[in-house]
Amino acid sequence: MTADENSFGEAAASDAQDALPENGFSNSTLFQTFLAERAEIQRHKWIESEKAGHDIGSEQALVSWIVKHRSRWFRNYQIEAQRGR
Numbered sequence: 001m002t003a004d005e006n007s008f009g010e011a012a013a014s015d016a017q018d019a020l021p022e023n024g025f026s027n028s029t030l031f032q033t034f035l036a037e038r039a040e041i042q043r044h045k046w047i048e049s050e051k052a053g054h055d056i057g058s059e060q061a062l063v064s065w066i067v068k069h070r071s072r073w074f075r076n077y078q079i080e081a082q083r084g085r
Contacts, residue, residue, distance in 0.1 A: 049061075
């Protein structure tokens with residue numbers, strides 16, 4: 001992953017978090033993981049849509065990302081979290 005790709009994911013997660021009321025949940029590890037995963041799915045959707053020449057849709061992007069990338073992404077995400085990012 002390049003620095004630009006990582007920045008995209010962080011920016012998307014930050015934007016999503018800024019839209020939420022401060023209730024304590026938005027700072028939880030579970031929610032932060034959800035935001036990071038959602039950003040990766042959106043990035044995957046964009047890449048695959050560019051390859052296809054049209055918007056592949058959220059559902060197709062989600063299923064494709066889960067099948068092709070989720071387990072590896074999650075392992076790497078956990079490793080980075082343990083290091084303290």
